[in-house]
Amino acid sequence: MSGGGQQASATHRAIEAVWRIESAKVIAGVARIVRDVALAEEFAQDALVAALEHWSKTGVPDNPGAWLMTTAKNRALDRLRQDALHARKHEELGRELDAMQMHVVPDFVDALDAAREDDIGDDLLRLVFTACHPVLSLDARVALTLRLIGGLTTDEIARAFLVPEPTIAQRIVRAKKTLSAARVPFEVPKADARAARLASVLEVIYLIFNEGYSATAGDDWMRPALCEDALRLGRILAELAPGESEVHGLAALMEIQASRMRARVDAKGRPVLLPDQDRSRWDPLLIRRGLAALRRSEALGGARGVYALQAALAACHARAPSAEDTDWEMIVALYDALLQVAPTPVVALNRAVAVSMAFGPQAGLEIVDAIRTEPTLANYHWLPSVRADLLAKLGRRDEARAEFERAASMTRNAKEREFLLGRAREMDA
Numbered sequence: 416m417s418g419g420g421q422q423a424s425a426t427h428r429a430i431e432a433v434w435r436i437e438s439a440k441v442i443a444g445v446a447r448i449v450r451d452v453a454l455a456e457e458f459a460q461d462a463l464v465a466a467l468e469h470w471s472k473t474g475v476p477d478n479p480g481a482w483l484m485t486t487a488k489n490r491a492l493d494r495l496r497q498d499a500l501h502a503r504k505h506e507e508l509g510r511e512l513d514a515m516q517m518h519v520v521p522d523f524v525d526a527l528d529a530a531r532e533d534d535i536g537d538d539l540l541r542l543v544f545t546a547c548h549p550v551l552s553l554d555a556r557v558a559l560t561l562r563l564i565g566g567l568t569t570d571e572i573a574r575a576f577l578v579p580e581p582t583i584a585q586r587i588v589r590a591k592k593t594l595s596a597a598r599v600p601f602e603v604p605k606a607d608a609r610a611a612r613l614a615s616v617l618e619v620i621y622l623i624f625n626e627g628y629s630a631t632a633g634d635d636w637m638r639p640a641l642c643e644d645a646l647r648l649g650r651i652l653a654e655l656a657p658g659e660s661e662v663h664g665l666a667a668l669m670e671i672q673a674s675r676m677r678a679r680v681d682a683k684g685r686p687v688l689l690p691d692q693d694r695s696r697w698d699p700l701l702i703r704r705g706l707a708a709l710r711r712s713e714a715l716g717g718a719r720g721v722y723a724l725q726a727a728l729a730a731c732h733a734r735a736p737s738a739e740d741t742d743w744e745m746i747v748a749l750y751d752a753l754l755q756v757a758p759t760p761v762v763a764l765n766r767a768v769a770v771s772m773a774f775g776p777q778a779g780l781e782i783v784d785a786i787r788t789e790p791t792l793a794n795y796h797w798l799p800s801v802r803a804d805l806l807a808k809l810g811r812r813d814e815a816r817a818e819f820e821r822a823a824s825m826t827r828n829a830k831e832r833e834f835l836l837g838r839a840r841e842m843d844a
Contacts, residue, residue: 429475430466436640437480438463438566441487443538448491450601452545453591455491456563462487539564539644540651541603546590547615548599555590556612558583560619561626565641571631574794574827603655613656617665617722620645620652624669628676632827636686642673653708663712664723670705671729674698686834690738702733724753743773760789761797768801776808796825800835807842816842 438459446455462483476482546560554576561572569587573580604612627641649666656662678696681687709730712723719727728749735741750766763786771779783802792798803818819839823832 426471426475427467430463430470430479433466433475433479433483434463435566435638437483439539439542439564439644440480441483442563443542444484445487445491446542446545446601447538448488449495451595452542452559452563452599452601453595454494455487456591458487458490458494459483461490537603537651540648541601543616543619543648544603544609544612545594545599545601547612547619548594548597549611550597550599551590551593552586553615553618555586555593556615557619557622558586559590559594560616561622562587564619564644565623565626567626567631570827571626574631609656613652613659613662616652617661620648621665621668621722624649624672628672629831630828634829636680636684636828636830637676639676642669642676645669646673653711657711658715660712660715660717661720661722663708663715664720664726667705667708667712667726668722668729670701670708671726671733674701674705674733680830685830689732694737697733705733706730718756719752721753721757724749724756728753741772743769747773760786760792761795764792764795764798764801771805771808776805780805780809794825796822796831796835798822799825803838807838812842 441459441462442452442455445458446452449455449458465486466479466483470476470479543560543564546563547556551559558572558576561567562569569584570580573583576583603609623641624645627638627643627645630636630638646669649662649669652662653666674697675689675692677698678692678694679687705726709723709726712726713719728746731742731746731749746769747766750762750769754762754766764783767779767782767786770782780802783798783805786792787798787802799818800822803815803822806812806815806818816839819835819842823835823839826832826835
């Protein structure tokens with residue numbers, strides 16, 4: 416490849432990385448101006464196209480996020496000016512547009528937020544609640560918000576849901592059309608309407624965090640920016656809904672999981688599984704925050720929900736000084752409770768791992784083999800990966816190698832594939 420071609424390729428990769436990080440903020444910032452999520456995404460995409468054209472010639476600017484935001488907002492303001500002219504409302508809308516123009520600046524200072532009636536001046540949170548409007552089906556709300564907030568591709572969302580990619584694509588297209596047709600306002604809903612959307616908002620934030628914690632595809636094992644966005648939204652929700660046990664449960668789960676992030680990769684960015692992690696690298700501040708959030712969740716009483724139970728599971732690991740000192744029987748009991756409220760094959764698979772640690776690999780393998788034919792796990796690479804690990808512990812190395820190779824062929828994450836193939840090679844040693 417020529418020098419110019421290499422530079423262009425590097426610029427395109429940089430733009431893709433910037434877009435992953437900044438797209439949600441750009442869409443949310445523009446949506447506050449135009450009050451239309453689909454239109455905001457259109458202007459954000461226009462800014463991306465402009466970046467591809469200009470940055471290939473001039474290089475990536477020092478503050479690429481500000482460049483994208485400014486470009487997208489200018490596109491939005493131009494459209495509003497045109498609409499104002501067509502509507503013959505020059506004087507009234509001119510004053511409004513001039514006020515908006517003052518806020519199209521690289522540092523995203525938006526003084527008008529102070530005058531908003533919403534509880535929270537956070538465009539990303541407004542975007543989440545807008546995408547989770549009851550006018551949409553639950554599946555559409557989650558898919559759309561992952562697309563807009565997480566910047567995920569339809570393929571990545573499909574793998575998160577374990578459903579075909581065309582199904583997700585159709586949901587997203589229909590959801591944007593429905594929001595536009597219904598003229599859904601861009602806002603955090605008032606208290607009486609907020610509860611109806613809270614469950615789907617929690618699910619969205621949870622899936623965003625998971626995509627950051629274990630990236631579906633790409634060259635990196637983790638995408639920390641997504642985890643940070645999810646953590647921030649989770650903390651805001653905890654302030655917004657202090658009486659909701661599951662809100663604190665989700666916050667606790669994410670804080671504790673995030674505490675391990677530095678220990679989840681080695682110096683070369685390769686995955687390090689939980690039993691092999693250097694626990695001295697776990698972040699004690701995040702663990703304390705997580706345990707405090709879990710206490711708040713439990714103090715509210717009532718039956719523990721999906722997120723509170725998962726947080727309790729994470730807390731068992733966080734409290735254990737080593738993998739050997741983990742209370743695996745307690746973890747199995749917590750998974751039994753989780754299966755009661757979330758009877759899914761993925762939960763059953765995770766329980767099988769806990770059973771293997773508490774009662775031996777054969778006990779775990781029997782559970783895994785019982786769910787091998789579940790249709791929703793057909794393309795789930797963790798199924799053959801878990802099975803391979805259990806087979807290896809039982810000394811069935813040829814079978815384990817085949818399962819590790821099968822798992823490697825199913826993942827779209829480069830670091831994960833490298834790790835699994837390494838495990839397969841170990842079976843020949």
